[in-house]
Amino acid sequence: MTHSVAASTKPAELAVLLPGTGSDEVFVRSVFEVPLAAVGVRALTPGPRPGPRLGESYLDVLDEAAADAPVLAGGISFGAHLAAEWALRNPDRCAGLLLALPAWNGDPGDSPAALAARLGADAVRAGGVETALAALTGSVDPWLAAELGRAWRGYGSGLADSLLVAAGRRAPTVAELSEIRVPVGVAGCVDDLVHPLAVAKLWAGAFAHAHLCTTRLDIVGADPEALGRAAVLAWLRAGGRPVI
Structure with a gap:
């Protein structure tokens, strides 16, 4: 059964950003909050609920946030995977995706x-x-x-x-990503061996409306917002609609 994700007709005012593997809401907020505020979007950055239901707890937050209006969904690494997974399940509630450092497609294997x-x-x-x-x-x-x-x-x-x-959860396949029709911003780091740029390129090429912007890990270390700016800029170039 195909779940084609169509773009919302109204700019989203809220983005839900999910942490990566072993990371937390502090880092995600430092990456995305200011770049999103620059386009009029408020960032919601839930913290992890550790344990076997970690992934489902993040998806629950997205469900709750999108109960009344479509939201932007996104995150870093594992959080990016979950956001794309949620978008596939919720074609009417996703207004766009902000995906930083995706790590694999389909089964994780030995990525x-x-x-x-x-x-x-x-x-x-x-x-x-x-x-x-x-x-x-x-x-x-x-x-x-x-x-x-x-x-x-x-x-x-x-x-x-x-x-x-995080290590064992399946990510969307390239074929599944191709079903998504909302604007997608993908951000990758050219010097990241754990999250290879080739994976980010594969993700960006799979979506119907996506753009890829890059930065470097050494830049992110000094300025975490650089990763968020790359994702937001890519989303805008893919057709994302700012609130302001």
Whole structure:
């Protein structure tokens, strides 16, 4: 059964942005809030509800937010996957998509992001959160280590399960993405090995009305809004309608 997602006739005033794997609402807000305010859209950034129902809890937030009017949906990595999944299920309630750093299509397999999440879950279960974070410090940039430190500690005892939920959840396939007709902004980083730019290009090419804008991880580390600006600019170029 085909679920073609058609564009809303009225600009959306609210965007729901979902965090990536092991991330939180603080980072998503730092990425999207100001760029969206510049086009008159308010950002709703729900925090994670750790555990096996992590994905469903985010989809529930989207359902609630779109109860009265269509919303923009989006997020980073796992959050982008969920937003696209929700758009496919809700053709009358999605006004557009803002998708940053998609990580795979269809089954995750051994994609870099899924593999990293599984390894993270194993490390947390083997030695605890602090030991796992200490092991990360030398392998990622300091800004990312700081972001993960805050977010991972916030997940508490549900961290490992949450990482595995993200690592194992199927993302929309290219064929499914092609059913979506709303304007879609895709943002990728040219230097991100965990979220390869090739995946972002594949996503952008699959949608009927999409555009891809890029930035760099080192820029995002100094200015998180750079990633949000890339996604919002791509959405505008794809036909997104600002409120102001």
